[in-house]
Amino acid sequence: MKREMDCSEARERLSDFFDGEMSNEVQMAMADHLAECEVCAQELAEFHDLSQMTAALEHPLPPPGLWDSLEAQLAQADGVSAEDLAAAEPFRWTTGPFVPLVMALAASVVFAIGWIGYQSNLNMLNLAISADFDQYFNVLHQDPVAAQQLLLAKYEGQPVDAESAVHLVGYQPTIVNGMPEGYAHHSCNVIKLPNGNAVHCQYxxxxxxxxxxxxxxxxxxxWFGDRPATEAVHGDTKLKMVDLDKRVAGTWRQGDRHITVVGAHDANEIGQLAGWFGERTDVIDQ
Structure with missing residues (x-):
């Protein structure tokens, strides 16, 4: 029997759902509820926005010893010992021969702190994206509608066809123009991910x-977090395969963009799709 969830439980579990800390059964129940309840879906969107704002406030400190290391390297490069640099009178840091050294040192420290902050925020963002897609992978083969709702609930998106997709992503998507025989179209939408829009279709x-x-x-x-990727070649196409436990994912470069397949039975199916898209692109380009 399919598990159901009401608004009260959904609101209590928003944080766990956002962090991916719940069982597949509860995830699916939550996704089904969000698909039907605009109020809870809006609360999840607000929770996501708040999380991004909080991440943007990160100001990590530089690692221990960074200043001493930079000071020693700059002093050595300028022919000044670290002891002389440390003993310099305060006014000489802002006047005289030490000015270029001080400016270079200050710029290096500012850059280092900024770079550390950027990397920290980027890592947090990637972890959040990985958690979202991990939920998607786990639910897709059981309930594609719920899996789709997982992404749409966290990232703004809308249904598209080939014509409307052009206005949203700026190009004619290859994947909305059909698939090989044996794949029935289910849905297509554009999702607005932090690192750029993506066209997402299910078959x-x-x-x-x-x-x-x-x-x-x-x-x-x-998207795949710490799941290891293996490389393969199909014809002239280089593929990267990722094991998703019960299914396989694969990604490859297709013209100016990339295509990622999720939920393939095996590597052979991904290779066949890569070949099919490659032939279709060649025909379009001629």
């Missing part, structure tokens, strides 16, 4: 199982 096989295909700019390793 159903004759056995009822789902396959998802994303078209996007650049590689998206953050």
């Amino acid at each position: 159903l096989r004759p056995d009822g199982s789902a396959l998802a295909i994303f078209e996007h700019d650049g590689e998206r390793p953050a």
